Amino acid sequence: MDIYNIKKINMPIIALRGITVFPDTTVNFDIDSPKSARALEVLSDKNNMIFVVSQKQADLLNPKAEDLFEYGTICTVEQFGQMPQGGIRILVDGKMRGRIVEFTETNDYFEANIEGLDVKEITLNFNNRYKTNFIYDEATGKYKYIRQGQPVIDEATGQEFDTDNLVVLFQKGVVAGPKGTLKMANIGSGQGLLLQKGKLTPINWEKENEDARTILKYPDETEVKFYPGRTFFSIVDEEKDAVYQVPESETQAGEGNASVNQDPAKVDSQK
Numbered sequence: 001m002d003i004y005n006i007k008k009i010n011m012p013i014i015a016l017r018g019i020t021v022f023p024d025t026t027v028n029f030d031i032d033s034p035k036s037a038r039a040l041e042v043l044s045d046k047n048n049m050i051f052v053v054s055q056k057q058a059d060l061l062n063p064k065a066e067d068l069f070e071y072g073t074i075c076t077v078e079q080f081g082q083m084p085q086g087g088i089r090i091l092v093d094g095k096m097r098g099r100i101v102e103f104t105e106t107n108d109y110f111e112a113n114i115e116g117l118d119v120k121e122i123t124l125n126f127n128n129r130y131k132t133n134f135i136y137d138e139a140t141g142k143y144k145y146i147r148q149g150q151p152v153i154d155e156a157t158g159q160e161f162d163t164d165n166l167v168v169l170f171q172k173g174v175v176a177g178p179k180g181t182l183k184m185a186n187i188g189s190g191q192g193l194l195l196q197k198g199k200l201t202p203i204n205w206e207k208e209n210e211d212a213r214t215i216l217k218y219p220d221e222t223e224v225k226f227y228p229g230r231t232f233f234s235i236v237d238e239e240k241d242a243v244y245q246v247p248e249s250e251t252q253a254g255e256g257n258a259s260v261n262q263d264p265a266k267v268d269s270q271k
Contacts, residue, residue, distance in 0.1 A: 008101050008113040008114065008115050009074075009098075009113065009114045009115075009201070009202075009218050009219050009220050010104060010111065010112070010113050010114070010220050011049060011050060011051040011074070011111065011112065011114050011219065011220065012039035012040075012042050012043060012050055012051070012109060012110070012111050013039060013050070013051045013052070013053060013068075013072075013100075013109075013110035013111060013112055014031070014036045014039055014040075014050060014051075014052045014053075014090075014110075015035075015036070015052075015053060015054075015055050015063055015067075015068055015110060016029070016052055016053065016054045016055065017054075017055055017058040017059075017060075018058040019054070020054050020073075021052045021072075021073045021075060021092060021094045022073060022094050022097075023073060023094045023095055023096050023097060024094060024239075024240075025093075025094045026078070026091065026092070026093045026094070027091070027092055027094070028089060028090065028091040028092075029089070029090060030083065030087050030088065030089050030090075031080075031087055031088040031089075031090055032086065032087035032088070034108075035108065035109045035110060036088075036109070037088060038108050038109035039109040039110065039111070040077070040080060040088065040090070042109070042111075043077060048076055048077050049074060049075065049076055049077070049095075049202075049219040050074075050075055050076075050077055050092070051072050051073070051074055051075070051098060051100075051112070051114050052072055052073055052075055052092060052094075053068050053069050053071070053072030053073075053100065054068070054069050054072070055067055055068055055069070056068070056069060064106070065103045065106050065110065068100070068110070070099055070100050071097060071098070071099050071100075072097070072098060072099075072100070073094045073095070073096070073097055073098065074094075074095045074096050074097075074098045074114065074202055074219070075092040075093060075094050075095060076092065076093045076095060077090060077091070077092055078091040078092065078093055079091045095191075095202055095239075096116075096117070096200065096202055097117045098114040098115065098116060098117065099114065099115045099117065100112045100113075100114060101113045101114065101115045115199070116194075116199040116200045116201035116202075117199070117200055118198055118199060118200075119136075119195065119198070119199070119200035119244045119245070120135065120136045120198055121133060121134065121135045121136065121244065121245070122134050122166075122168070122193075122195060122200070122242060122243065122244040123242075123243040123244070124168065124234055124236050124241060124242055124243075125236070125241045125242075125243065126236065126241070130148070131148070132145065132146060132147045132148075132234070133145075133146040133147075134146070134163075134166055134195070136195075136198045137162065138198070140162065141164070141197055141198075142162040142163060142164055142229075142230075143162060143163050143164075143166050143195060143232075144160060144161075144162050145160075145161040145162060145163065145232070162230070163229075163230045163231065163232035164196070164226070164227045164228070164229030164230050164231065165194070165195075165196055165226045165227055165229070165230070165231040165232070166194070166195040166196075166231075166232055166234070167192060167193070167194055167195075167203075167216065167224075167231065167232070167233045167234070168192050168193040168194075168195075168233075168234050168235075168236065168242050169186075169190065169192040169205055169214075169233065169234075169235050169236075170190050170191050170192055170235075170236060170237070170238050170239055170241075170242075171184045171185050171186050171190060171235050171236075171237070172184075172185045172237050172238070173185070173235070173237060184235060186207055186214070186235075187207055187208075187209060187210065188206070188207065189204065189205065189206040189207075190204070190205055190206075191203070191204055191205070191239070192204070192205055192216070193242060194216075194224060196226075196227055197227070200244065201218065202218075202219060203216050203217065203218060203219075203224055204216070204217050204218075204219065205217075
């Protein structure tokens with residue numbers, strides 16, 4: 001048994017009818033089903049993150065697990081509230097794609113273990129003139145470090161630098177001091193990415209004060225576990241500075257088009 005296997009995040013699910021939420025989109029829609037309402041009730045235990053996935057058939061009012069697509073989007077719930085005419089309006093911010101591995105609850109609400117997607121290369125843009133790439137090597141299970149188009153050489157070994165675990169934290173940098181020292185906004189909490197064995201997973205970070213250690217957690221509040229070997233941290237200002245591509249097979253053809261944040265869409269009525 002591999003005790004260091006890739007983390008699968010347990011998350012409540014909202015099934016969508018006639019709408020799809022993609023990463024980097026903010027979407028609001030109305031919920032009028034008991035299952036979706038119940039999923040929001042358990043949200044507080046999941047660090048305000050939820051998995052939204054489209055139904056295969058939009059006209060199904062009471063879908064089963066097999067009626068949902070395999071791929072969806074991990075989202076943060078920005079706000080939700082009761083509507084005067086009944087039902088709940090919810091605003092979500094799409095973070096990244098994910099895949100349902102197995103359902104753990106299908107009675108009162110949908111809940112499943114979600115796995116990060118295959119991401120073999122990520123580009124970190126620090127500014128217009130400077131960027132780094134990390135490319136996953138299937139043979140070694142490690143990420144090669146490329147800076148300005150050239151492999152980085154490990155001074156200790158003389159070999160190309162690689163890492164088993166890659167952590168990307170989103171922390172805004174500000175110039176402080178007369179010599180232009182860069183200070184990171186690393187006190188408080190924020191989000192980030194974890195890349196291991198060719199998989200990308202969202203994480204959260206928190207640090208109480210300058211003397212405290214930075215704690216990394218998955219969206220289900222369990223602490224991040226690293227593979228044995230080297231762990232490399234990189235910090236960029238915000239999510240848009242971390243660029244990666246999802247394989248074509250994981251875009252889930254047939255889910256429909258991304259929705260814009262205009263008229264709220266209806267989700268399933270699972271009554």
